Amino acid sequence: MNKEFMRHDTDNAWCPGCGNFGILNILTEVLQELEVKKQDIVFVSGIGQAAKTPHYLDVNMFNGLHGRALPVATGIKMANPELIVVAEGGDGDMYGEGGNHFLSAVRRNVNIVHIVHNNMVYGLTKGQASPTSQREFKTKVQVNGVSNEPFNPILTALSLNASFVARAYMQNKEHTKGILKAAFLHKGYALIDIFQPCVTFNSLNTYEWFSQNSYMMDENEHDILDISSAMDRARETHPFALGIFYKQERKTFEEYLWSDKKSPKSLHVKKHDIKEIQKQFDRYTIY
Amino acid sequence: MTLEELSRFNGKNGAKAYVAYKGLVYDLTSSDMWEEGEHQGSHEAGVDLTEAMGDAPHADDVLKNFRVVDKLVDSSSKILRPKQEAIVEATEPLSTKETLSAKEKWHNWYQIYHPHPVTAHFPIVLHFFAAAMDIAFFFSPVEKFEQGTYYAFLAATLLGLFAMSAGVLSWWVNYNFSMIRALVIKLYTAIFTLIVGMIGIYLHIIDPMIAYKDSIGAIFYHFSILITVPSVIILGYYGGRLTWWRAKTSDEETNFNAPKPNHSKTVVLSQNDFTIMIGGSAGSGIKTIEDLLTHTFVSMGYSIFSTKEYMSRVRGGSNTVQIRISDKDIRSAKWKPDLFLGLDEASLLHVKERIGDDTLVIGGQNESFSNHLKISLQEEAKKHVSKQLVNTFAAGMLFALLKLPKEVLEESLKKRFKEDMHEANIKALQEGYMYAQTQKSEIKKLPVVDKSRDKEVHYIDGTTAAGFGFLAGGCNSVTSYPMSPSTGVLAFLAGMSKEFDIAVEQAEDEIAAFNMALGVWYGGGRGLTTTSGGGFALMSESMSLSGMTETPMVVYLAQRPGPATGLPTRTEQGDLNLALYSGHGEFARLILAPGDALEAIELGHLAFETADRFQIPVVYLSDQYLADSVQSIPKVDFELFSQNRYISKSESDYLRYKLNDSGISERSIPAYGEGLVCCDSDEHDERGQITELYKVREAMVQKRKHKLEQLRDAAIAPRIMGDGDIAIVGWGSTKGAISEAISLLDNSRLAQIHFSWIYPLKKEHLLKLHDTKHIIVVENNSNAQFADLLKLNDIKVDATILQSNGFAFFSDTLVEKIAQKVREL
Incomplete structure (x- = not known):
């Protein structure tokens, strides 16, 4: 196995058997198979166990604040639309703390890959309910079990007319790889919600539970261009549908941003024309 | 005391009024001729007047009435006195306005009816007439000349009594029975004229045919008639001299605000400026009228300053704009306007406390003011044109009252208004102009335009100035959540994004706005976010992220009064501590706060340069007042703003947080060189990877702290x-x-x-x-x-x-x- 994108000089903090390892491996393989230059890729993450993934990858990285990966990723694309930007984090990070940013990122259609490790529990803070926790799931805080309706990121993204929506289970390695690759190749915002068991703090949603409660959509039976059937599939639970729910090509945030002129390769390379500033100043200030 | 010490006793704002004369220092504070330390508009207290006395219309004995407080000594031989002592003497309490005394009432009455000049001219003319008739009588001693002489002389003397009484009144209310030379001469001459007149009349009464006789009495009779001519000439000359003295010594035009012999003991601001305030509801067009007037006054060569205060509502309420007009630069607002235009009744209620005795109030019928044209502007506008055009109608009125040509205003209107608006608005303007000419309203003259001023005068508000500063600083992205009073900068840069490469996005909230900007900086851009206190409070966590990841950042924080929602459209400097202490943990930051429009530009540039150079967050503190006020600004040469770049190309072994002496590591950006750029909000090592090694932690804390010291060294002096x-x-x-x-x-x-x-x-x-x-x-x-x-x-x-x-x-x-x-x- 070639691990060109794997970083070996950092100390991994995940528990043995954590589903995150599987996702990390899949990612390194996908990046290698896509034949991208590591200097051109930026991983942006927030805080959480999943948000540590960029530390273990040999790429550019901005590990910011809990819930705030998406706005940073958006900003990076504003400054340099040619970078490949990935926002990665867990369900608490992306759907809980960063929920508002999630809604806006989908609507903006920023050309990024949005990877959410969904283990239905808070790992870093040791086992409280997450937005995707199933009802009746008991924790030290939710002592009588979770009472909130679980957040459905797939249906939410579809309702906002997301341009690429998918769900995977990391145990289905090739399936997940295929979806991830499609997400990277997609022009526009791409959400991949990846099921991933937490072996330490979630005794309910185990490897076995995910296997039993999910199924892969048959590509011949599901039309990924049909948003209505995508929404029907997204409503299904126990088992949860896996695969690409929906995909469409539409104008991206960056294309809108620079629609009336040629997009600068990077804001870094351009300077404002001083003579133009002078001209505008005179236009504004001479009464 | 020395001359320097003497200069502090200038009589202004409660200071005593001392003058020196022949080595002695006199206290003239109690003299009504020296109110506010000024005498006849040409002399000021606090100086040695020995030389000036020679030119005075009065003798030096006027000083006899005043107390000698000290000797004037040469500063080289002065005995040092603690300065405190001087100021204790110099600052007697300012007397606030008391109820008007009888004298003050008479003074007001006198100012309106000025009886002395009114009555004095009749006896003067009649004395001349009597003398002319008498001379005619010498050549042709007929009865009609004799009769004409006598009755003219009789009338002259009797009317002279009235003129004298009015003169005495004037002497009291205007000159406090001061024995200055001109008044003393007038007094003696008047008494002489009266006595001579009465003797002449008496002689004629005892002998009606005295004019025809050769007796000593007859000679005296004719003499009395002829001698009053030179005496009334003397009276007239000194009367004129007193009246026109100021005009002679200073340019009459610029002298509109020279201290009058005023009864008011409140602080008189002797400044060549005129302050107009216009009040109306939101949406009533006061913004349009402000825009029209400021542009018109500027086109006429005046220097202006304008500011506004408004309620947090889109329609209704009471808002005001203030325009100060001057012959020199002004950079502040005034509480009391010289003229207030109330477009509706509510506006008068709103500004009631700001109307001074001298303020001319135009409009409003429910409230009463001392100097008030009590009309409903809306009704008048409706009568002449239409209610909707009340703003241009009022602008026309204003120009008539200020005795300014309406053509200038019309020209300006044509330039500022859309073409289909011209006809109706110009009519409203003309109607307003004509209407005001029929109204009797006294108004101060405007200051005279200083023609020597630089022709190219620039005006800018604090919002636009900040925007240009950021542009000069290379700002190429703005990500914000709208919030008054900061939104103007967001809108300005969005407007400029067509001319320049500026990436603009309205974020879903302030947290996103700040984090997007950090992404922009990390990606190689120069990002800005704009907000006010409430929004900045949400950005607190992101400030800390900028500090930890050493990602440069610039925040435009336009303050408004808090806490919480506070007064959304008003002003305060209440968020300094918020800016100073925002964000958890310890990290370097810079806080800048421009004091005027030019600084707003300079600091806008400096904010970006410094953020980039030191890799720190910079808070640019403005406020609603600065953001919304228009002031003059010199021509700014943008070539002088350096366009530095602090981003280095990375080698393959690039370390984002490499430790060095300065604490400032080389900053690279993704895809610029062979290296990888890793930033971490966790405590990190030189590579930007998580660490909990205490020695690395210590080194990184010192690194960030060292940046603060470097930054301190770069500080700009106050x-x-x-x-x-x-x-x-x-x-x-x-x-x-x-x-x-x-x-x-x-x-x-x-x-x-x-x-x-x-x-x-x-x-x-x-x-x-x-x-x-x-x-x-x-x-x-x-x-x-x-x-x-x-x-x-x-x-x-x-x-x-x-x-x-x-x-x-x-x-x-x-x-x-x-x-x-x-x-x-």
């Missing part, structure tokens, strides 16, 4: 104006008001020290404060936040002048506040 021993210290937008207040106070003990680089403060820059005897800090908040920051830097603050009512400081009211604090020192 502006020091004047070298008095009482420092009036301010920061940010209060600069103009403090500066104008100090110049009005005209007290050489006062110096202004103004900070625009707020934090971190450099020790060397505070030396002046340590050397200054007294420090008074002026702040637009209630907790004296900057004074606290000074105290942390071991500065002793003697007094604070604070205001947190939603208004900025007004120069005219700040004068009194400073005078008060100086007295209390």
